[in-house]
Amino acid sequence: MDAIGRISARRLALVLGSWRRGGSRQGAADLAAAIELAVLDGQLPIGTRLPSERELADAVGASRTLVAAALDRLREGGLVASRRGAGSWITSPGGRPLDAAPPAGPQAIDLARAASPAIPGLMAAVDRARLLLVDELGGHGYTGRGLLVLRERLARRYTARGLPTSPEQIMITNGAHHAFVLALRMLTHPGDRVLVEQPTYPNALEAIRAAHTAPVPVALGEHGWDLAGVEAAVRQTAPRLAYFVVDFHNPTGRQLDDAGRERLGAVLARTQTFAVVDETFVELDLEGDPLDGPHPLGAFAGNWVITVGTASKSHWGGLRIGWIRASEDLLTRLSSARFGSDLGSPVFEQLVLAELLDAPGDALAHRRANLHDLRDVLAGEVRRELPDWRFDLPRGGSSLWCRLPEPMSTRLAVAAVNHGVQVVPGSRFSAQGGLERWLRLPFAQPAEQLREAVGRLALAAASVRSAPADDLPVA
CATH class of the missing domain: 3.40.640.10 (Type I PLP-dependent aspartate aminotransferase-like (Major domain))
Structure with missing residues (x-):
């Protein structure tokens, strides 16, 4: 970015990475989801000025019509604001802070946070x-x-x-x-x-x-x-x-x-x-x-x-x-x-x-027992729906650290948004980038939500892995 907070089209393309889902006709939705993820991931701070539609289209290897449709989606959601003569920039939808994943709505499952509801008592x-x-x-x-x-x-x-x-x-x-x-x-x-x-x-x-x-x-x-x-x-x-x-x-x-x-x-x-x-x-x-x-x-x-x-x-x-x-x-x-x-x-x-x-230790014991059961539910679902994912069953904590079959963590996080699941790519846990073969899956959600989330992740993973190499954006 330059001194006034503008990000170049080339830099934005690098930030977005492999945003397009293979065979998808929802290219505008995919690009909008990738930009939203970059905002939520802290890579596009509020106030960042975006390149022009033409520059962005050239940088990501997409049509200007697709880019315009993606920006329209983001404007409707309040994540991008535009003014004639001033261009477009990242904003905060409805004043919602963007230092974490958005609140999970009725159709969204939040696997970005490894946090449980309040303890009994x-x-x-x-x-x-x-x-x-x-x-x-x-x-x-x-x-x-x-x-x-x-x-x-x-x-x-x-x-x-x-x-x-x-x-x-x-x-x-x-x-x-x-x-x-x-x-x-x-x-x-x-x-x-x-x-x-x-x-x-x-x-x-x-x-x-x-x-x-x-x-x-x-x-x-x-x-x-x-x-x-x-x-x-x-x-x-x-x-x-x-x-x-x-x-x-x-x-x-x-x-x-x-x-x-x-x-x-x-x-x-x-x-x-x-x-x-x-x-x-x-x-x-x-x-x-x-x-x-x-x-x-x-x-x-x-x-x-x-x-x-x-x-x-x-x-x-x-x-x-x-x-x-x-x-x-x-x-x-x-x-x-x-x-x-x-x-x-x-x-x-x-x-x-x-x-x-x-207080007596019953409440903490209940917390541990509940997380133990949820861990086993999540592990069982991952083994069933995503058999080529690998993980060691942890004896404590609140998440699985999954090794993916190929370097696709960021692409998967982008695709998962379109399937109603929020996950954090492995690169967020790295001091120097990388970790694209890894994904953290918390098991702090109720069992039914965990089962649904893994099913949705399986669909997102299939769409990501089906993307041919020549369908990736040009950086």
Whole structure:
């Protein structure tokens, strides 16, 4: 793009990739869906000025009539605005934010998010917290590192998992991602390197780039973590920070065992490399009790590990409460640095989560059992409808990481929109692009929706794989 936010026709063609479905007579719909996906994927920010119809038609190898029809569809949907003499540009339909997939309508199934509805017992916790809120109303409402009662209960949980922790080593945040961004901003400077797994959580990559730091990927392959590769990357690139998800990794679902954690922790301590360990999925052990699982990585690397967690996957994303577990000295520095971005987390939501953590374990056990069943439903449907897709059944987390029979993840995501399914292409999980043979399929939706979604994906995959090479757009 140039200084005024215009994207060239050639660049837009590269962004859209292989948008045309083989044999389809719905070329305008296909092109419109590809542009919409690029907007939702963050590749075409709001305000981006589009090339002329003629330029775009030449770049994608389509007729000007087809391009005009596609833009008409996008204008009708509110995603593109036009004015005579000013051209066309990306806009926001009805003011809807475009930082994620659109809300799923009656005919759409959202497989872009790996998030479940609220856990059973949430409203009962809300009712209990409402009574406790009375004691807080006489104060100013700014809780500093967070309410003591919540920090105490989180500290007990870490201690029970094998990492002795005091309330002074906990700071409450507005989610795990917020916690990671705080640590990233405090510990890195523009131009620094941040070691990440490949693949990894897309929003972590966005935060790393937004901080003007550079992600350094180390492959997490079909056999798990390449610890020798991690050690070599730390030695050769001297990253300022590392980011790991060692419990039911997003998106692969893998879990690093204690032996691997001990080796990784030794590397971090020996090289004095800080690492943020994201435990977003740690409570979603679908085969056992998290208390019986591997020790937290912090038990093997001491103060070089900053552990972040959240209630978003275990309880409900709407709570927006997370936390940092670190040394008291580091938390003091983080608390001071935090004032530049926010002044603390909401009191009422902290009280609700404290009540949920103090409740009997039946609700979390129900969550795990439900996800276990949904995982098996999704796995069975994929094996039946898409037998040439491959995946390892994860023992935890909330998604399957599927290897596709050919590099088609982005094309499939575009085609799936036309079949009423929203998926995130594998490239979103990559620090350097690629991963076109991979697709994440969350199993957080009801069983019937999962069955319907896989059926629709099978149709989309068939249309993508039937596309002849000479039907692809010219870049």
